[in-house]
Amino acid sequence: MNWLRVAWAFLVRDFLSEFSYRLSFLMVVAGLFIQVASWYFISYFVEEIGQREVLYALTQNLDYFSYVLVGMMLQRFMNIAMYNYAGAIRSEQISGTFEAMLVTPTPLSRIMVGASVWSYVMSAIQMSLMLLVGILVFGVRLQPGSLWVVLATLLLSVLALSGIGILSAAFIVYFKRGNPVNFVISTASLLFGNVIIPSAALPARFAWISRLVPISYATEAMRAAVYRGASFGEVSSQLLVLAGFGVLLLPIGLFSIRLAVRAAKREGTLVQY
Numbered sequence: 001m002n003w004l005r006v007a008w009a010f011l012v013r014d015f016l017s018e019f020s021y022r023l024s025f026l027m028v029v030a031g032l033f034i035q036v037a038s039w040y041f042i043s044y045f046v047e048e049i050g051q052r053e054v055l056y057a058l059t060q061n062l063d064y065f066s067y068v069l070v071g072m073m074l075q076r077f078m079n080i081a082m083y084n085y086a087g088a089i090r091s092e093q094i095s096g097t098f099e100a101m102l103v104t105p106t107p108l109s110r111i112m113v114g115a116s117v118w119s120y121v122m123s124a125i126q127m128s129l130m131l132l133v134g135i136l137v138f139g140v141r142l143q144p145g146s147l148w149v150v151l152a153t154l155l156l157s158v159l160a161l162s163g164i165g166i167l168s169a170a171f172i173v174y175f176k177r178g179n180p181v182n183f184v185i186s187t188a189s190l191l192f193g194n195v196i197i198p199s200a201a202l203p204a205r206f207a208w209i210s211r212l213v214p215i216s217y218a219t220e221a222m223r224a225a226v227y228r229g230a231s232f233g234e235v236s237s238q239l240l241v242l243a244g245f246g247v248l249l250l251p252i253g254l255f256s257i258r259l260a261v262r263a264a265k266r267e268g269t270l271v272q273y
Contacts, residue, residue, distance in 0.1 A: 032126055036133045039068050062227060066141075069134045070223050071195035073127040077154065078189060078215050080116075080123040081161035082182050085169040088115035093172075108261060109254060112166060120158065131226075145229030153221045153235070156242035160214040163249025170253070170260035174269075185213075194219040214245045 043065035092098035092115070101111055134140035144150075168182050191197065192206070193215035199207050210216040221238040224230035232239070 028126070029129060032129050033133055035072065036069065036130050036138070039072060040065050040134075040138045043068060062223065065134070065138065066227065067198070067223070068196050069130065069140060070226065071193075071219050073130050074157065074215055074218050074222060075190060075193075075195050076126060076130075077123050077157060078161055078218075079186060080119050081158050082165040082168065082186060084116045084119040085112055085162070085165045086172045086182075088112075088119075089169045089172050102261065108258060112169070112254075112257065116162075124154075142226050143229045144226055145231060146225070149225040149230060149232055149235060150222065152232070152239060153218055153225060153242070156239055156246060157214065157218040159246030159250055160218075160242045161245075161249075163246070163251070163253035166250075166253030167256050170256035173257065173264055174260040189213050189215045192216065214242060217241045 043063065089098060092101065102108065106114075131140075135142065164182065164185060188209070189195065192199065192202070192210040193213045194210060195215065199210035199216065202210070217238040221230075221235040221242075224235050228234075
């Protein structure tokens with residue numbers, strides 16, 4: 001069974017499951033609007049009490065709301081990449097289908113990718129809705145360049161963070177508990193990832209940490225793409241770093257999940273949760 005057929009099968013299954021709970025979907029949309037509105041009023045407060053010219057210098061000549069909007073969109077996407085794999089496996093364990101999937105001819109890597117497709121699709125829809133609310137309701141102005149730059153940034157961000165997410169799934173398979181590293185990385189990304197606080201505003205003794213956080217490169221590339229119409233050449237350094245994180249972390253995650261499944265099968269704990 002090829003990659004596309006596996007991904008499509010999981011996508012259809014999860015779509016039918018999700019839209020059987022329409023109220024839940026509407027509540028998610030309402031929550032997105034409230035989140036965007038909250039940050040709009042927070043940004044208004046920040047700009048009123050701060051020095052607007054200094055703030056613009058720290059946020060790459062963007063108003064604070066436009067700066068934070070992209071940061072929160074990518075933070076949502078990052079959380080999917082880090083928590084989705086473990087959540088998908090936990091759900092299959094509880095429903096009793098995880099072992100059944102593993103005895104099929106489908107490789108584990110394809111199962112992992114297929115089980116995550118719907119979450120990424122929903123995350124992309126949510127990001128688009130957040131941006132649309134920002135534009136139509138709160139007056140965010142875009143200067144979009146190539147759509148391919150945006151897509152490349154999202155794809156490389158997923159690859160850079162999926163290794164950590166799959167490692168967390170390995171913890172679920174073997175230890176039956178989540179990986180606490182995810183919480184640390186997620187929190188560090190919020191603080192040092194240029195999500196809501198520009199790294200240039202941090203004290204010098206802490207600012208260097210942002211260079212170790214993958215999402216900081218994603219936020220820089222995405223803001224350049226949607227607000228300044230940047231080309232591939234202008235964000236090539238950020239994209240190369242994201243690719244480097246993916247090349248380093250993804251094999252570690254895939255090796256860990258295979259090792260965890262093999263050990264759980266040997267000990268007879270695969271179906272436990």
